[in-house]
Amino acid sequence: MRRRGVALGSVAVVATAVVFVVPFVFVLLTASKTQQDALDLDFSLPTRWALLENVRTVLATNDGQLVRAFWNSTVLTVAAVAIMTVLAAMVGYVVQRRRSRWNPVVDALVLAGLIIPPAVVPTIWVLQGIGLFKTMAGLIAVHVAFGLSFCILLFRAFVATIPRELDEAALIDGAGPSRLFFSVIFPLLRAVVVTVVVVQAVTVFNDFTYALYFLPGADNATVQLTLYNYQSQGLNQWNLLFADVLLITIPPLIMYAFFNRQIVAGMTSGAVKG
Amino acid sequence: MTLVHSALERTTERPARRQTRRAGARSPYPTWFFLPAGVFYLVLFVVPTGASFWFALTRWDLYSAEFIGLDNFQQFFREPALVKGFVNTFVYAFLTSGAKVVLGLALAVLLTSQIIARGWLRSVVFFPVLVSTIGVGVMFKVLLDPFDGAVNTVLSWVGVTGPGWLTDPSLALFSVAMVDVWKGVGLATLIYIAGLVAIPQEYYEAARVDGASAWQNFRSITLPLVRPATVTVVLLSLIGGLRSFDLIWTMTRGGPGFSSDVIGSVIYKQYQAGFYGLSTAGNVVLFVVIAVIIFPLSRWLNRKEVPL
Numbered sequence: 001m002r003r004r005g006v007a008l009g010s011v012a013v014v015a016t017a018v019v020f021v022v023p024f025v026f027v028l029l030t031a032s033k034t035q036q037d038a039l040d041l042d043f044s045l046p047t048r049w050a051l052l053e054n055v056r057t058v059l060a061t062n063d064g065q066l067v068r069a070f071w072n073s074t075v076l077t078v079a080a081v082a083i084m085t086v087l088a089a090m091v092g093y094v095v096q097r098r099r100s101r102w103n104p105v106v107d108a109l110v111l112a113g114l115i116i117p118p119a120v121v122p123t124i125w126v127l128q129g130i131g132l133f134k135t136m137a138g139l140i141a142v143h144v145a146f147g148l149s150f151c152i153l154l155f156r157a158f159v160a161t162i163p164r165e166l167d168e169a170a171l172i173d174g175a176g177p178s179r180l181f182f183s184v185i186f187p188l189l190r191a192v193v194v195t196v197v198v199v200q201a202v203t204v205f206n207d208f209t210y211a212l213y214f215l216p217g218a219d220n221a222t223v224q225l226t227l228y229n230y231q232s233q234g235l236n237q238w239n240l241l242f243a244d245v246l247l248i249t250i251p252p253l254i255m256y257a258f259f260n261r262q263i264v265a266g267m268t269s270g271a272v273k274g
Numbered sequence: 275m276t277l278v279h280s281a282l283e284r285t286t287e288r289p290a291r292r293q294t295r296r297a298g299a300r301s302p303y304p305t306w307f308f309l310p311a312g313v314f315y316l317v318l319f320v321v322p323t324g325a326s327f328w329f330a331l332t333r334w335d336l337y338s339a340e341f342i343g344l345d346n347f348q349q350f351f352r353e354p355a356l357v358k359g360f361v362n363t364f365v366y367a368f369l370t371s372g373a374k375v376v377l378g379l380a381l382a383v384l385l386t387s388q389i390i391a392r393g394w395l396r397s398v399v400f401f402p403v404l405v406s407t408i409g410v411g412v413m414f415k416v417l418l419d420p421f422d423g424a425v426n427t428v429l430s431w432v433g434v435t436g437p438g439w440l441t442d443p444s445l446a447l448f449s450v451a452m453v454d455v456w457k458g459v460g461l462a463t464l465i466y467i468a469g470l471v472a473i474p475q476e477y478y479e480a481a482r483v484d485g486a487s488a489w490q491n492f493r494s495i496t497l498p499l500v501r502p503a504t505v506t507v508v509l510l511s512l513i514g515g516l517r518s519f520d521l522i523w524t525m526t527r528g529g530p531g532f533s534s535d536v537i538g539s540v541i542y543k544q545y546q547a548g549f550y551g552l553s554t555a556g557n558v559v560l561f562v563v564i565a566v567i568i569f570p571l572s573r574w575l576n577r578k579e580v581p582l
Contacts, residue, residue, distance in 0.1 A: 009390035019456070020398045023413055026424060030416075041422040087311035098303035106308065113319060115568055117517045119326035119557045120541065121550045125336055126322050145318035148311055167302060177304045206406035208520045213545075224408045228524065231412055238416065245409045252404040260397065 031055075031242040038239035054243040065218060066226050066244065073222045075136060077205045080143035085196050088148050089189055092155025093181060097167070106152075113149030120213050127214060139215045143204050151196050158192040159185070191262070198259045202252050223248040323561075330558045334551040346555035359528070359535035360559070366451050366522075366536055367515030373455045374511045375504060378462025383496070385463065386470045396467070400460035407457070411524030414453045415440065443533035446526050450534055454521055458514070462507045469503025470496070505575040509568065516564050537563070 030038050032051040037044075059066050095106050123142065124133055132138030162185065170184045186193075208224040215222070221229065227244050330346055332339035350356050385396055402410065417424045418439035426436030439449040477495045486494070519538030522528065528535035528543065535543075537560045544553035 005388040006390050008384070008387070009392075009395075012384060012389060012395055013391050016395055016398050020402060022424075023417060026417065027413055041416055041419060041424070042427065043424060083314075087314070090307040091311045094303045094305070094307040098301055100305065102305060102308060109315060109320075113315065115513060115564060116323060117557065117560050117564060118319065119322045119554060119561070121336075121545055121554050121557070122322035122325040122329055123318060125325065125329075126318060128336065130317070141314060142318055145314040148315055152311075171302055177302050180302055181307070202404055206404075206408075208406065208408045208524075212542075224406055227406075227408050227412060231415075231524070241412060242416075245412055249405050249409055252406070256401065256404050 027242050027245055030238055031246045033239045035237055035239050038242075039236060041238060050239065051243070054239050055247065058240050058243045058247065061240070062218070065221065066223070066247070068219070069221045069223045069226045072136065072220055073205055073224075076140055076143070076222060077201050080140045080147070080204050081197055081200045083140070084144045084147045084151055084200060085193060086186075087144070088151030088196070089155045089186060089193070090181065091148070092152045093159050093185055095152070096156045096159040097164070110149045110152050113146070114153070118146055124214065134215060134217060134220075136215070136220060139211060142210055142214055143207070146210070147200050147203070151200065154192055154196055155189065158189060162188055194259060194262045198255055198262065202255060205251060326554050326557050326561070329551060330555040332551045334554070335548070336550055339551070342551070346552045347559070349552060350555055350559060355532040355535065356540055356556075358532045359537055359540040360563075362447055362534065363516055363518075363536040363538075363560075363563070366447060366454075366518060367512050369448070369451045370454045370458070370515045370518075371508055371511040373451075374459055374462040375507055377455065377459050378466050378507055379500070379504070381459065381463040382466030382470055383492070386467055396463075399463055402457045403460040405457070407520045408524050410453065410457050411521050414456075415525050418449060440526055441530055443530050446530060446534040450522050450525050453525065454515070454518065457521070458511065462511065465506050465510075466500065466503050469500040473499045505572070508575065509572055512571070513564065513568060516560065516567070 026043060029043065029046065030041070031054055032049050033046040034048055034050050037046055037048075091106065095103055127133040127138045127142070132141060166184060166188075167180060170180045175184065206224065207222075208228065211222045211225050212228070215225075218229070227241075227248060230241055230244055329339060331341060331343055333342050333345075334340075351360075381399060385392055385399070389395075418426075420426060420436070420438035420441055423436075423439075425439070429436040437445055440446050473496065477499070478491060481491050481495060517538060518536055519542065522534055522536055522539055523542065526534045528539040537556055541553050541556040541560070544550075544556060
């Protein structure tokens with residue numbers, strides 16, 4: 001049994017290395033090459049390591065568009081995720097705790113939000129109507145609206161594990177509804193908040209489609225759009241293109257390194273409940 | 275990633291305490307908590323979705339809409355290029371979904387067994403899920419390049435002339451689907467791992483006493499008991515596959531020709547060209563397709579639970 005595990009494991013390590021690791025090694029190698037070297041698109045080691053140089057060049061391109069884009073993406077991600085987490089927690093909490101005639105409505109809307117593809121052009125029309133088209137605020141609001149369903153679902157399931165006695169105790173101590181939620185319940189949701197924040201942060205940060213539709217233009221591009229624009233120009237600067245790929249992969253990578261266990265735990269706890 | 279599955283489940287709650295209107299008003303769980311989320315959702319999701327049914331019937335330039343009945347839909351289904359996108363959407367969705375189920379389950383079985391480097395393997399398989407679709411698209415566009423690409427270079431070492439993965443019209447859609455599976459299989463694996471570890475070990479012990487083979491174990495214990503995970507993976511990847519746009523757009527732009535167009539890319543092309551009404555009609559078609567497939571499917575999948 002043990003022997004088989006080692007053999008099978010070795011095969012698996014090699015196979016996954018080829019399938020999953022090699023492509024990233026290729027990105028790293030190409031990003032480290034000079035433009036001339038990178039044109040070959042092969043797996044050779046760079047004749048001269050130019051990674052830092054390439055990163056600097058990418059960051060400086062178009063008057064530092066990528067730096068601006070990093071700022072934009074950060075603002076977008078932080079704002080959208082913060083808003084949707086708090087709002088979804090409020091909904092998940094009330095929907096779980098209190099049975100009212102609104103519950104079926106909320107349930108139906110949550111389900112619809114998970115399944116129905118957003119109608120993009122009419123959304124642009126609405127954003128224009130309220131003056132938020134092509135603004136960061138508009139894109140933030142869109143992400144909040146589209147991300148709520150998933151968050152509500154997770155919160156709802158988790159709130160069920162918090163004993164009601166806590167609510168009663170807080171109420172006896174004189175807490176009002178808002179205070180009960182924000183001072184007592186919300187801090188207890190921390191485990192699921194981490195999951196929601198990490199998953200949604202990765203989603204929002206990596207989003208390309210909605211930025212493409214709702215926030216076009218070079219000035220307020222997000223990092224995903226810079227990569228897309230870079231690629232659309234059809235330049236043969238593979239080294240710079242891949243340096244860009246590398247740079248925008250770092251934030252999710254950091255997230256993953258820090259929260260690996262929580263992501264997995266949080267996702268699996270909610271994922272399969274028989 | 276509980277998503278659809280648990281959402282579709284009947285939530286079992288205790289029978290409610292009857293609440294009079296007055297008691298409801300003083301409830302510690304105020305209804306206004308729904309309000310802020312509701313505003314976002316209503317304004318930016320419900321209203322546009324509702325409006326799409328009207329705008330799909332119009333010639334529309336974002337400012338004025340002229341009612342033209344079902345012309346947009348007629349055009350959609352009369353133009354071969356658009357119909358191609360419609361068909362491709364199904365092929366793509368079912369292909370990726372099927373592959374994710376099979377590979378995800380296989381990987382999960384492997385990664386929950388007694389093998390070395392388990393933690394490392396799990397991380398490696400899951401990591402692509404976190405990389406942006408655009409990044410993955412760019413990466414594979416280069417790797418799959420017909421002349422210089424690494425994939426074909428490796429194939430040439432063993433004497434095979436690799437095809438033009440993304441430039442051959444009959445292959446482009448499948449190549450993109452393959453990349454989609456590469457990126458998404460980690461999530462399927464994760465869901466399956468969660469399902470597998472929830473299966474009580476006693477079943478396997480009992481089976482061992484009865485002298486069951488590994489395959490019998492898998493067939494009669496693992497497969498039926500991991501069903502909830504399968505339902506989740508199938509529904510998730512089908513919905514994702516039917517909606518797919520960004521990977522296809524980055525890698526092929528629906529080309530060559532219209533060979534890898536899906537509804538998502540058709541919607542974007544019509545939008546770019548200024549045919550807002552037609553674009554929105556595409557959205558309505560997508561909406562209907564997803565509803566027609568997902569709702570009955572989820573109901574059917576969730577009904578056939580195995581009794582434990």
